Amino acid sequence: MQVVTKMFLEHLDMHFHENEWFASMDQALHGVTAAEAAWTSSGTSNSIWQIVNHLIFWNEDAIHRIKGTENPHKPEDNEETFGNPGNPEDENGWAQTVQRLNEVMNKMKTVIADLDDEKLKAPYAANRYSIERLLSNIMMHDTYHLGQIVLLRKLQSSWGGVDWS
Ligand code: NI
Numbered sequence: 001m002q003v004v005t006k007m008f009l010e011h012l013d014m015h016f017h018e019n020e021w022f023a024s025m026d027q028a029l030h031g032v033t034a035a036e037a038a039w040t041s042s043g044t045s046n047s048i049w050q051i052v053n054h055l056i057f058w059n060e061d062a063i064h065r066i067k068g069t070e071n072p073h074k075p076e077d078n079e080e081t082f083g084n085p086g087n088p089e090d091e092n093g094w095a096q097t098v099q100r101l102n103e104v105m106n107k108m109k110t111v112i113a114d115l116d117d118e119k120l121k122a123p124y125a126a127n128r129y130s131i132e133r134l135l136s137n138i139m140m141h142d143t144y145h146l147g148q149i150v151l152l153r154k155l156q157s158s159w160g161g162v163d164w165s
Helices: 003-017 025-029 034-038 048-067 078-082 091-113 117-121 131-155
Strands: none
Touching: 003 025, 003 091, 003 117, 003 131, 025 091, 025 131, 034 048, 034 091, 048 078, 048 091, 048 131, 117 131
16 A cells, blocks of 8 residues: 555554544544533534534545545535534434444545555645545544544533543
């Protein structure tokens, strides 16, 4: 496997699965109930559930861009990608949403593993920037929202800290 491809795979593992430097997405979502996922701070912030919806959408969208396929989901605007705050009673729906995020991230891993350094340098579409930059952007975007999830858990007193062991 090539150097940059390997680096992106390591990045993805780092921010999604490993508690290294900061809490991983796995840790941030660990033990979150539907009620906690649907909670918003003073009714003004997005809920954790909405943030996860948003990450599912954008990671799927990035996969489509990399593969050159059309994303069948076309939101009116970015706001729509968050959806509604979620139903605090719907544990199944919340579990499925988390499952969906994990599936998308696993798919992203497969897509990255298929790239080589030359493909990474290529633009993902006419007049657009490189796949490499797209991946860099989406991963920074993931971690930006990951920090918000941890903050929301701190605000609702459901954060148990990072398991560094
Ligand atoms: Ni965002």
